[in-house]
Amino acid sequence: MSKLTQAYKDQLCTWIGGRTNFNLLYQATRDGCSAQIFHQKCDNKGPTVSVFYNTTGYVFGGYTMVSWSSDGTWKSDDQAFLFRLQAANSFQPQKYNIITANVRYAVHHNGNYGPTFGGGHDLHPFSSTINKRSNYFLGNGSTNPNHTYNMQGNNATNFTGNNLQFTEVEVYQVTEQTGCLDKTPWRKLPEMKQKVLKSELETYSPPGKLDHVNILLLGAVGSGKSSYFNTINSIFQGRITSVARSGSAEHSLTTTYRLYKIKSTDSRQPLKVRLCDTRGLEDGLNLDLSDLMAIIDGHLPDRFTFNPSVPIRPDLPGYKKNPTLNDRIHCIAFVVDSTAIDVFPDKILQTFKAVQHRVNTQGLPQVVLLTKVDKACEVVNKDMSQLFISPAIRDVVEKAGELLGLPRSHVYPVKNYEDELVLDDNVTIPALTSFVQMMRFADDFLNDCPDLDED
Ligand SMILES: Nc1nc2c(ncn2[C@@H]2O[C@H](COP(=O)(O)OP(=O)(O)OP(=O)(O)O)[C@@H](O)[C@H]2O)c(=O)[nH]1
Ligand SMILES: [Mg+2]
Incomplete structure (x- = not known):
């Protein structure tokens, strides 16, 4: 089952712009925490959002509109951003935009890496395959924010809690919602003034x-x-x-x-x-x-x-x-x-x-x-x-x-x-x-x- 709550999807929606659907492509607890499986499931799928949940209650990740691939190159994406949704179990949304001068390093497409953002490996969660320890996967990557994404004076502690013990990793395909907005209320109030x-x-x-x-x-x-x-x-x-x-x-x-x-x-x-x-x-x-x-x-x-x-x-x-x-x-x-x-x-x-x-x-x-x-x-x-x-x-x-x-x-x-x-x-x-x-x-x-x- 998807871990991303509706409130978090709504928050991502406002950052991405427009109304969007989130289609779960990859989930570490279901598919295994493996760069190869991530690429099998997520390459060539258009815009995606990758979400990481850690053992200290941080929820963070990155959005890119460029399809993932395994061709070993950096890709340019001026719409990409990193984000934090939750810090120490409380909803503390923060968007970190890409630095214009480094747009060409937005994402790193490497068949041996999980979803990797930024030329300094601003967010490089894991490579190869990671086995689960009790209730988490210990990420073997690193977070060196501020190279490609503007952390607004913050560092990895604010972004990830400096913790790569992932209880879950999810990658969602992001598609535009077509048709009219669903305006049907889920609860009808009496027509009372x-x-x-x-x-x-x-x-x-x-x-x-x-x-x-x-x-x-x-x-x-x-x-x-x-x-x-x-x-x-x-x-x-x-x-x-x-x-x-x-x-x-x-x-x-x-x-x-x-x-x-x-x-x-x-x-x-x-x-x-x-x-x-x-x-x-x-x-x-x-x-x-x-x-x-x-x-x-x-x-x-x-x-x-x-x-x-x-x-x-x-x-x-x-x-x-x-x-x-x-x-x-x-x-x-x-x-x-x-x-x-x-x-x-x-x-x-x-x-x-x-x-x-x-x-x-x-x-x-x-x-x-x-x-x-x-x-x-x-x-x-x-x-x-x-x-x-x-x-x-x-x-x-x-x-x-x-x-x-x-x-x-x-x-x-x-x-x-x-x-x-x-x-x-x-x-x-x-x-x-x-x-x-x-x-x-x-x-x-x-x-x-x-x-x-x-x-
Ligand atoms: N944004 C927002 N803030 C609220 C809302 N309701 C309360 N707050 C804020 O939450 C804080 C706590 O509200 P209180 O009404 O003092 O809560 P309380 O349950 O009486 O707290 P105690 O008497 O200390 O146990 C205050 O700063 C309020 O302004 C709400 O619906 N929205
Ligand atoms: Mg009170």
């Missing part, structure tokens, strides 16, 4: 004698929990607001539990749906399962300060010993950064699973808020209206569903307002859709809840 979605939330009343429903935002540090509240709050305020502190820090920026009310400037009333913002989960300094269950069961008051070294206990100030249905959580939103989906920390996943195990028996609804979609797809980054058309986003939605064992219909890709100064329908509608859906799930849960009449 912002006003209709807002009004459903503004007029909502929970069943029974409840005052409001509570939606818990649960996720890793920096996944975008507080920003999601700010996004929803901004939408109802009609302007960008930043009530919850958000940003990047080593540990969670949110240190107190907040039961945020959302006031609508249109209806002048607070919504009867609250967003509960927690401290972010992190390795080591974690809220453990019993802390999270205390939150879910409604034992914590608004503004409860988390102390990572003290577990939540009944004798702590503010702890509600006998929470009512009104206090408890009615829907859990697992907040997941879409760029972290492939390297999701095991410990945090285990915590999510443990919570799910506990709440499944109660029938508590769960969804995934997939944040930072702008960073997961270059096309979406430029144009949020492509969110439900982008195959890269469809891919991460599928992965997030699999990760948490939830149907795709419970996974909501959103972009939070973070650097915008004004509201934008293409950002607002996906966020509102997710919020309405969570409110509906919470309402379904309450209507089916045996404790409803007692409260």
Whole structure:
């Protein structure tokens, strides 16, 4: 199976220009890591992109529009470039263009070499045949960037992590996509205008004698929990607001539990749906399962300060010993950064699973808020209206569903307002859709809840 994700294909597409298809010609784990086999499979195939994956989480390679051959010469190619897609497991795209004076050394066609770029062997991954060691092929070539390709002041450490231990090598034939663009959305949103979605939330009343429903935002540090509240709050305020502190820090920026009310400037009333913002989960300094269950069961008051070294206990100030249905959580939103989906920390996943195990028996609804979609797809980054058309986003939605064992219909890709100064329908509608859906799930849960009449 191809290792190149849709997001990476989209990135390559924007660099190569036009819409392109990627047809896998050669794959080291399938075909063997051999220069001869590479040439057998890739010579005379037109433009190709070669992609290398190493053991320290770098994904890098080169593009050439000249067909590979085995004639022993250097070939000129003014369109060729080297690139990095990923550094140390995180998406850090970087294109390195060819230096005009050295265009004639773009690629080296040598029957005994794998795909080799540049007159200084800027990227010379391997020659002959390499046997696999445990989980990688140890490249016997070298990387001497900056001769033919402009590394913009960087060196092999930035480009490849200085590591030629390949877990995979793939070469794709690049062809132009003909015909019309596929604009069929992979998810159809109801034909609802912002006003209709807002009004459903503004007029909502929970069943029974409840005052409001509570939606818990649960996720890793920096996944975008507080920003999601700010996004929803901004939408109802009609302007960008930043009530919850958000940003990047080593540990969670949110240190107190907040039961945020959302006031609508249109209806002048607070919504009867609250967003509960927690401290972010992190390795080591974690809220453990019993802390999270205390939150879910409604034992914590608004503004409860988390102390990572003290577990939540009944004798702590503010702890509600006998929470009512009104206090408890009615829907859990697992907040997941879409760029972290492939390297999701095991410990945090285990915590999510443990919570799910506990709440499944109660029938508590769960969804995934997939944040930072702008960073997961270059096309979406430029144009949020492509969110439900982008195959890269469809891919991460599928992965997030699999990760948490939830149907795709419970996974909501959103972009939070973070650097915008004004509201934008293409950002607002996906966020509102997710919020309405969570409110509906919470309402379904309450209507089916045996404790409803007692409260
Ligand atoms: N590009 C982009 N950045 C985002 C998005 N959502 C959040 N961010 C950024 O991600 C960083 C972390 O966001 P927060 O909302 O503080 O995350 P959090 O989950 O509340 O983090 P802690 O409270 O520290 O656990 C901030 O710098 C935000 O601006 C998004 O959808 N797109
Ligand atoms: Mg926060």
